[in-house]
């Protein structure tokens with residue numbers, strides 16, 4: 001059996017600006033074109049954010065369910081939506097996946113997949129005790145946070161988790177311990193938490209937060225607890241960071257931004273919010289059918305991106321719909337090329353020589 005280091009070529013965006021493609025010449029500033037347009041002008045150009053759409057963790061999670069279906073046959077049970085996207089979930093349902101929230105709904109002897117968001121220790125232990133065949137599709141970058149929490153807990157740390165209450169990733173990370181993790185959703189929450197001591201406190205974050213909001217909350221934590229231990233590298237993942245950086249560059253150059261993503265998708269919501277904060281009219285749609293013609297009236301240049309769980313087929317359908325409204329060209333931004341790939345779990349993936357590929361804890365520390 002051979003362990004193989006995952007390919008890691010793309011790096012976290014530096015936060016600097018990414019240029020738009022110059023293939024079709026310089027892009028006039030926002031408002032430059034639209035200022036000349038009449039109010040019923042239809043969209044002329046679509047600018048595609050780069051990177052957008054599927055990340056390595058989502059790719060892997062979907063592949064785990066598909067391979068489990070191929071190897072063991074339907075049904076395969078999946079705890080929670082494998083990733084937060086309606087199209088993906090419906091597609092897997094059609095192939096024989098059954099999505100459940102409670103382990104009581106999984107019959108004895110069944111094959112169970114944990115979603116990309118991760119699960120608590122209690123869920124892991126209960127699933128094992130019930131004897132299910134388990135495949136863990138938790139994104140390795142979420143697992144990395146779990147590993148860090150377990151390690152620091154042994155050293156006596158309490159934790160401040162920056163995240164959204166009720167999100168499955170937050171429940172999974174907080175559920176790595178029985179107690180000692182305090183959730184903060186915003187700066188105001190920082191003043192409310194009551195850790196039992198302040199000498200050994202560490203910050204962890206949900207991987208799909210707004211980079212800017214998380215930095216603001218982290219600063220408030222640091223101000224109240226100066227000795228707090230911050231992660232060596234942010235827990236916010238490369239995919240979240242890169243998609244937000246691309247929106248920062250794209251937003252000022254378009255009249256409207258469309259984000260393809262489901263309402264439950266944290267990173268998709270953050271993309272829409274970010275564009276709105278930057279002063280760009282922005283909408284999030286689950287698919288092309290949700291686009292409203294009135295949004296595009298008087299808009300010349302349309303920006304388009306997709307959350308990390310939204311498949312490219314939905315982006316293509318949105319492009320076709322905007323083209324039908326009048327857009328004549330599609331231009332792809334220059335941007336970071338993401339080539340990260342995560343190996344599949346033992347039992348579902350073999351390399352060309354028949355060796356199982358796995359990610360070790362030490363490799364996880366090098367993944368962002």
Ligand code: SF4
Nearest residue numbers: 055057139207237308
């Ligand atoms: S968004 Fe980030 S943490 Fe979530 S699955 Fe993708 S790579 Fe992993």
